[in-house]
């Protein structure tokens with residue numbers, strides 16, 4: 001590994017070993033994605049693999065990753081996963097290509113301005129406090145399901161404010177996980193056949209997707225007719241005007257952004273929160289400091305947006321959780337023209353894999369990378385983290401638009417729940433990362449104990 005401050009000459013190029021006829025490295029990637037990818041940085045700064053016959057590249061150095069992320073025109077959204085997402089998400093921020101994305105991003109960005117986040121935080125405060133009331137001492141909860149339910153409610157209510165009928169929030173909670181699971185199954189099926197088989201899972205997926213589309217259409221229609229600004233995300237999307245041509249988004253465009261925000265915002269934050277509870281239970285010292293911090297800052301009251309700067313250790317816990325278990329463990333780009341990366345020619349149409357999971361576990365970037373150490377993010381130590389090596393939210397013009405939303409939500413959730421409860425693992429339960437649509441912990445039964 002070169003020094004990350006180098007200018008980019010003499011990059012080490014390597015080809016991934018054990019390529020099989022026809023499938024290339026597709027089986028290794030499908031079967032053991034995390035182990036397979038994490039072994040590649042030792043080989044080179046840029047590693048070529050084959051998925052089928054397609055040349056695919058994994059930049060393993062933060063500087064090369066940044067070159068890809070900042071050059072969004074040449075390294076456009078693409079790859080098999082995004083192609084398969086289009087029929088589900090339509091043409092929103094995640095799926096749109098470079099030229100369209102710039103316009104869309106300009107339009108959606110105001111919905112995530114600081115003043116708006118402060119309003120959404122009121123929803124987060126209430127939902128986290130209500131969630132804390134649902135746990136019972138000694139009665140196990142599946143933490144993954146619990147966090148998914150919490151973030152689905154928060155995102156739905158930040159999008160659609162309080163007037164949304166309770167059954168609509170419940171519908172999102174019910175249908176979204178089915179949609180995410182189905183979207184992932186489609187993304188990883190190279191044949192495309194699976195989605196067409198008359199399986200119960202496919203029927204369930206189609207029905208969930210149809211319900212979500214109908215629900216969102218209905219809500220967008222209601223909002224459009226009322227014309228009122230309700231201070232929520234959807235109102236901001238409807239009010240957005242393109243600064244260049246003054247145009248608004250069509251109902252279909254707003255619909256696609258809403259689907260995109262639900263898909264991108266709910267499971268990501270829930271997965272990371274789930275990992276945080278798991279890590280806290282395994283690291284009593286970090287947990288004790290979390291309890292000390294919430295007790296001191298809150299003195300028993302519910303945390304609010306204004307408390308967040310004071311919840312520094314809480315934030316560091318989440319930051320470190322995102323390093324070890326970044327929900328977006330891998331995302332892709334496709335070259336729109338021949339180009340050069342790390343001194344190597346890339347043809348047009350090459351897929352480039354960006355893996356925060358891989359980069360976050362390189363020992364030269366993060367000493368003892370396997371160790372959960374929230375203090376890495378103390379200001380005096382965080383300044384040693386090489387630029388571009390921490391990328392749970394991606395980077396460049398497609399950097400997560402919900403990063404502050406997600407951090408705010410997670411900090412409030414950890415502080416609210418930890419001020420009342422500690423979670424203990426159910427004896428015998430084991431956890432192993434699952435690299436699915438997000439990097440999830442799978443079923444994680446834990447027992448709430450009152451503090």
Ligand code: HEM
Nearest residue numbers: 093264265268269327328331392393394398400401402406
């Ligand atoms: C801890 C939580 C989250 C993580 C780790 C995360 C991670 C990411 C990453 C890595 C990307 C870039 C993907 C790429 O470059 O292809 C992204 C994009 C995006 N995220 Fe997040 N995200 C989180 C929370 C959220 C939330 C809460 C929302 C919305 C409420 C959201 C909405 C989006 C959207 C719309 C995009 C596409 C942005 C664009 O292309 O302009 N995310 N996210």
